[in-house]
Amino acid sequence: QVQLVESGGGLVQPGGSLRLSCAASGRTFSRYVRYAMGWFRQAPGKERELVAAISWSGGITKYADSVKGRFTISRDNSKNTAYLQMNTLKPEDTAVYYCALAQSTVVPVADVNYDYWGQGTQVTVSS
Numbered sequence: 001q002v003q004l005v006e007s008g009g010g011l012v013q014p015g016g017s018l019r020l021s022c023a024a025s026g027r028t029f030s031r032y033v034r035y036a037m038g039w040f041r042q043a044p045g046k047e048r049e050l051v052a053a054i055s056w057s058g059g060i061t062k063y064a065d066s067v068k069g070r071f072t073i074s075r076d077n078s079k080n081t082a083y084l085q086m087n088t089l090k091p092e093d094t095a096v097y098y099c100a101l102a103q104s105t106v107v108p109v110a111d112v113n114y115d116y117w118g119q120g121t122q123v124t125v126s127s
Helices: none
Strands: 003-007 010-012 018-025 036-042 049-054 061-063 071-076 081-086 095-102 121-125
Touching (some): 003 095, 018 095, 049 081, 061 071
Antiparallel strands (some): 003 018, 018 081, 036 049, 036 095, 049 061, 071 081
C-alpha cells in the first residue's frame, strides 16, 4: 500500500503564494519504480479537476488552462516527493487540493487513472 501525505496548504491573500508538498511512502512503494504524480482540486459544489501532473522524469508536465503561468509542478524522486508551487493566487483557486499517484509511465489527466490519493489539504485565497 502506498500512502500520500500533502502539506503546505493554508490561508493566503489574493496575489500571494503557497507551496504544496506531497510525500509518498509505504512498504510496497519500492515496487512502483516508474509513476506519474498529479495535483487535483475540488471546490465546494464543483467536480474534482486536474490542476497539474508530471511524469516520472519530470520531462512531461500538464496544467489546467486556469493555472498555466501561475502554478508549477515539480518532483524530487530521491525524496519521493512532488511539489506544487502556486503563485499569483486568486480567490477562485480556493479548494481542497489532493495529491495522486498513477502507476504509469504516461501522464494521466483523468482522476480515474490515478491509483492512490492523499487526504487533501485546504487552500483558501481570501483578503
